[in-house]
Amino acid sequence: MANKPCPDCAALVIVGNRGNGRCATCYGGGKTGTIADDIAGGKPACRKCGGSGRCPTCRGQGVLSVAEIRQRPHANAELNPFDDKEAIRLRCPNCGDVDWFEWHFLGKLRDPLCGHEWYANTGIYTGKQIRAVFQLGGTLVKYFKHGISGEGAWIARGMSYLVALPLGIGIRLPVGVVMIPIQAIVAHNSHKPQWSPENRPSVVASKPANEPTRTRSSYTLLMTS
Numbered sequence: 001m002a003n004k005p006c007p008d009c010a011a012l013v014i015v016g017n018r019g020n021g022r023c024a025t026c027y028g029g030g031k032t033g034t035i036a037d038d039i040a041g042g043k044p045a046c047r048k049c050g051g052s053g054r055c056p057t058c059r060g061q062g063v064l065s066v067a068e069i070r071q072r073p074h075a076n077a078e079l080n081p082f083d084d085k086e087a088i089r090l091r092c093p094n095c096g097d098v099d100w101f102e103w104h105f106l107g108k109l110r111d112p113l114c115g116h117e118w119y120a121n122t123g124i125y126t127g128k129q130i131r132a133v134f135q136l137g138g139t140l141v142k143y144f145k146h147g148i149s150g151e152g153a154w155i156a157r158g159m160s161y162l163v164a165l166p167l168g169i170g171i172r173l174p175v176g177v178v179m180i181p182i183q184a185i186v187a188h189n190s191h192k193p194q195w196s197p198e199n200r201p202s203v204v205a206s207k208p209a210n211e212p213t214r215t216r217s218s219y220t221l222l223m224t225s
Contacts, residue, residue, distance in 0.1 A: 003065055006058035008074075008081060018062035023049035040146060050079055057081055072113070075099045093118055103128075106183045119187035122180065129176035137168030 005012055009019025010027045022028035026046035030053040033043030045051030054060035056077040074081040075098055081087070086103040094116035101109040107120035107128070120128075144160035 003063040006055055006062055006064050008057040009055045009062055021055055021060040021062040023053055023055050026053060028053040048079055072097060072099045092116055106186055119190055122184040122187060125183045126180055129180060133169055133172040133176055136172040137165040140164035140168040
């Protein structure tokens with residue numbers, strides 16, 4: 001089967017008509033961040049490639065089959081292929097294909113190929129809310145620790161955890177507690193069962209209440225009269 005250059009690689013290799021196999025976010029370095037991260041102790045691993053430096057779509061090969069490009073180029077990506085968007089890898093309940101789908105408000109998802117729209121189940125949404133709680137706490141801890149140095153810095157860093165982490169949890173946790181039941185109601189009400197012969201309503205013919213019951217002998221009498 002013919003191959004095409006991977007559209008998600010950092011650059012295109014003209015000779016050979018292929019991608020360079022490097023992650024487009026970190027350009028193959030495996031780390032992303034700013035000068036402030038270098039000062040704070042080092043840049044974190046790239047979220048898209050997980051620090052490997054390889055393109056997660058083609059896994060460093062630089063090419064994809066024509067069928068993969070036409071259908072789902074991100075289906076085999078190990079990490080979120082959308083740089084600035086929240087996404088989740090699930091199986092579409094309509095067509096059954098596994099792919100990365102963009103995460104919208106209240107966990108709404110849409111398959112761009114088959115057009116099916118649905119909401120993530122409440123368990124997944126709850127996990128996302130718990131993760132967001134600790135992410136905010138971690139962000140505040142990093143903010144409080146920034147610039148701390150010198151003698152007694154370990155005490156200040158310890159205080160940052162004691163103050164910033166509970167503060168972040170206290171701010172974000174009530175939001176999650178309110179949003180989880182709302183999402184559960186919306187997801188439940190949006191569920192529409194698929195039509196099938198098994199759930200087709202049955203029609204039972206009934207005779208009028210005032211119609212007399214006719215036996216075999218009565219029909220014989222009518223035919224002979």
